[in-house]
Amino acid sequence: MTKKIRKIVIVGGGTSGWLTAAILAKKLLKEPSGEFEIHLVESSDIPTIGVGEGTFPTMLDTLQYIGISEIEFLTCCQATFKQGIKFDNWLHTPNSLKTQQSNTLSGQTNSYYHLFNPPVVAENIDVVSNWVASNNSKVSYAHAVSAQAYICDNHLAPKLFSTPEFKSKTRYAYHLDAGKFVELLKKHATLNLGIQHHIATVKNVFQDEQGNIGYLISEDEKKFEADLFVDCSGFASLLIGKTLDSPFIDVSDILFVDSAIAIQVPYTDLQQEIPSYTLSTAHEAGWTWDIGLASRRGVGYVYSSKYSDHNQAEKVVRNYIAEKTGNMKLSEDLPARHIPMRIGYRQKCWVKNCVAIGFSGGFVEPLEATAISMVETAAMLLAGQFPDNDDVMPAVAKKYNQIFELRWEKIVEFIKLHYCLSRRDDNAFWTDNCNPESIPESLRDKLALWKTFPPQENDFASRFEMFTLSSYQYVLYGMRYNQTIQKHADIVSADNASENFVSQKIFSAIQEQGKTAKVELPGHRELINHIYQKGNTNYAN
Ligand SMILES: Cc1cc2nc3c(=O)[nH]c(=O)nc-3n(C[C@H](O)[C@H](O)[C@H](O)COP(=O)(O)OP(=O)(O)OC[C@H]3O[C@@H](n4cnc5c(N)ncnc54)[C@H](O)[C@@H]3O)c2cc1C
The missing domain is CATH 3.50.50.60 (FAD/NAD(P)-binding domain)
Known part of the structure; x- marks a missing residue:
């Protein structure tokens, strides 16, 4: 029945x-x-x-x-508000000779954003491909295609004091x-x-x-x-x-991390700026998260127990906190929670x-x-x-x-992408992550394809995928995968000189928007303080 x-x-x-x-x-x-x-x-x-x-x-x-x-x-x-993730030290081991040479050559740092705002779109022009074609090394990919990168750099809020609830100038989530x-x-x-x-x-x-x-x-x-x-x-x-x-x-066998250490870090100055992004910094056997809440920071180290041990991992995260706060004593005294992950x-x-x-x-x-x-x-x-x-x-x-x-x-593939493009060589954790056998076949195929053709919408067939073209572009180009896309780059620059010219104008306009945002938008800390103090439903007073 x-x-x-x-x-x-x-x-x-x-x-x-x-x-x-x-x-x-x-x-x-x-x-x-x-x-x-x-x-x-x-x-x-x-x-x-x-x-x-x-x-x-x-x-x-x-x-x-x-x-x-x-x-x-x-x-x-x-x-607080989150406008994306900033990845530090994922491309190269910091301070290695390779990093210094690479940075001198390209003028770029060992750092990139995965923003929530998608890259700029313009009618009949593939702006992103033109960025790839121009191999524009002076401005990072995220800064070229979205003013949100400047907004994040300057610790600005995603909205004005007067912007209604759930509305915004830029796309955001929360910490x-x-x-x-x-x-x-x-x-x-x-x-x-x-x-x-x-x-x-x-x-x-x-x-x-x-x-x-x-x-x-x-x-x-x-x-x-x-x-x-x-x-x-x-x-x-x-x-x-x-x-x-x-x-x-x-x-x-694809994603190696299996352990985490979480530490709550008090602000030493309650007026200090709050980044409106998660800061993810790569270390010898994993990465730290650093999240600014209104009253404290949440910091943690996610690592692989095969390539590190608990003591060494705790040293890494405490050193990170000491470096960021300038206070070794504080970092040593804070209680740490060890969390196994399946x-x-x-x-x-x-x-x-x-x-x-x-x-x-x-x-x-x-x-x-x-x-x-x-x-x-x-x-x-x-x-x-x-x-x-x-x-x-x-x-x-x-x-x-x-x-x-x-x-x-598909989530597993996207997360693996962050690791397998790294050129870090300070620990087998990183080099093993680039071993093709650890990379899912479908991701390997995509990476092979994208050596000659930049990724396109139709590389992502299902609407149920959580991460599609714009997210892949932020990570691929943030990790400088564009440097391998030579064939397509040649074609675009040869065939579409005028498109390229218009794209350059768009990139300049985005830089200008970034400067204007500094004047228009309140600081992230300022907006948070305002909301907490006023508690007005439309933030208007
Ligand atoms: C290090 C780390 C960092 C993370 N960071 C993020 C992040 O930034 N963003 C994000 O989206 N996610 C993150 N996550 C994941 C996020 O924490 C979880 O998705 C979320 O907390 C959901 O957990 P849960 O409710 O499934 O389980 P839990 O929080 O473990 O809750 C389990 C519940 O089940 C109950 N329970 C268990 N057994 C019994 C029983 N026999 N009878 C009755 N009740 C029972 C417990 O009492 C508890 O209430 C992170 C996870 C880890 C480990």
């Missing part, structure tokens, strides 16, 4: 559990039938991961969808305090959206004859029955892994009547801050195509799994 899917139990109260709860509630609990029930069960004994401070521009849509105002979000979560974000979501989902919240540690999972999950039993012997279960239990993967045994695709994803995130969202479904390291955005997409897709009954569930699950498998595969 066909069974309606009306009762949902979410296991886990981390970022993924509460985001999923809020998104599902917004869609299903507003149904006029009033038939739906959503419960969230979380353990008070098993902590959330408590990191994850960088987001994607999708967060603006999510906040608006679930009904949290930007001002409330910013002030509750110590949040946030992960613990505070969970608290805000929990309050909103329980008080405003109708989520039923239970504190309990699940100890047993019972399946029916078809293998569907029937109910859960907690340590205090409470029973949680549902038609659909959402596994947001983190790396424990209580339902999708331990119970349903969905195969885990381990990608540690890198890979479930081949099927939806099995029987269980969907895994968050760490339980997969995690492929935080380099491009993809994890929370994956949660948003997964929850939106589940809400948008929610199966009415158990007859349609297998078809919905099949489609969902196809989309997510492709999405994971």
Whole structure:
């Protein structure tokens, strides 16, 4: 007999559990039938991961969808604006002879941006190809194609004091305090959206004859029955892994990092500028993140335990903090958290009547801050195509799994791109990352193709890919892959002298916009202080 899917139990109260709860509630609990029930069960004994401070521009849509105002979000979560990621020292080992020679030759630094603003477009002119063709080494790619690079250089805000919520001059996302974000979501989902919240540690999972999950039993012997279960239990993967045994695709042979150290760094001066980008700096066996929140910085080192050890890794991150703050004593005294990471994803995130969202479904390291955005997409897709009954569930699950498998595969490729273009040689971590055997075939094919033809829209066939042309261009050209695209460059410059002339004018205009932005836009710190002090919904006063 066909069974309606009306009762949902979410296991886990981390970022993924509460985001999923809020998104599902917004869609299903507003149904006029009033038939739906959503419960969230979380353990008070098993902590959330408590990191994850960088987001994607999708967060603006999510906040608006679930009904949290930007001002409330910013002030509750110590949040700031993020306009992209700056990558330092990824191209060469700093201070090596090669770096010095290369920088002298090209006039460029060992640093580039992956901006949220796409590159400039002009009618009938391929401006980006013209940048490649001109082999313009005086201005970096990001500075040539977007004024947002100058806005980031100058620590400017993405909007004016008077710009309404969620609107902006440039595309942005947020940096946030992960613990505070969970608290805000929990309050909103329980008080405003109708989520039923239970504190309990699940100890047993019972399946029916078809293998569907029937109910859960907690340590205090409470029973949680549902038609659909959402596994947001983190790396424990209580339902999708331990119970349903969905195969885990381990990608540690492609992405080598498997450990992280997180440190919260206080500001020594509360008026100091806040970068409006994540700073990602490459080191001997991985990279550090550096994120400026309103009240502190979040710093961490993501590294491979095969190429480094905990002590050495802690030395790297503490030295980094000492260098950036100029305070060795402070850096030595700050408490550090060591976090093991399992890198890979479930081949099927939806099995029987269980969907895994968050760490339980997969995690492929935080380099491009993809994890929370994956949660948003997964929850939106589940809400948008929610199966009415158990007859349609297998078809919905099949489609969902196809989309997510492709999405994971493509994210892995994009993250690998950052590593495999590096010319660092200070540790086998970097040289092994360039070993073709560690590069997925589809990425190897693209890189071969792009040696003669710059990437184009149709190299990215699926709209479900998270990173497409403009993101690839920022990384490829930031890592100077354009220097290998000679054939096409010759063709463009020979055939299209007038296009090239117009493109040069566009590049000059962008430089001018960069200068004007300095006058027009407030500093990032200034806008954050203004928002926190005034708390006005349209920032106008
Ligand atoms: C070093 C690092 C940096 C990161 N940086 C970023 C970033 O910049 N941007 C980004 O988007 N993402 C980032 N992430 C990922 C991000 O932190 C996670 O995607 C996010 O926190 C979601 O975690 P989660 O909710 O799936 O799991 P968790 O936070 O681990 O929550 C698991 C929940 O399950 C509950 N639970 C577990 N077992 C049981 C049980 N038996 N019974 C009841 N409840 C149970 C726990 O109590 C907890 O509430 C980062 C991750 C790491 C490791």
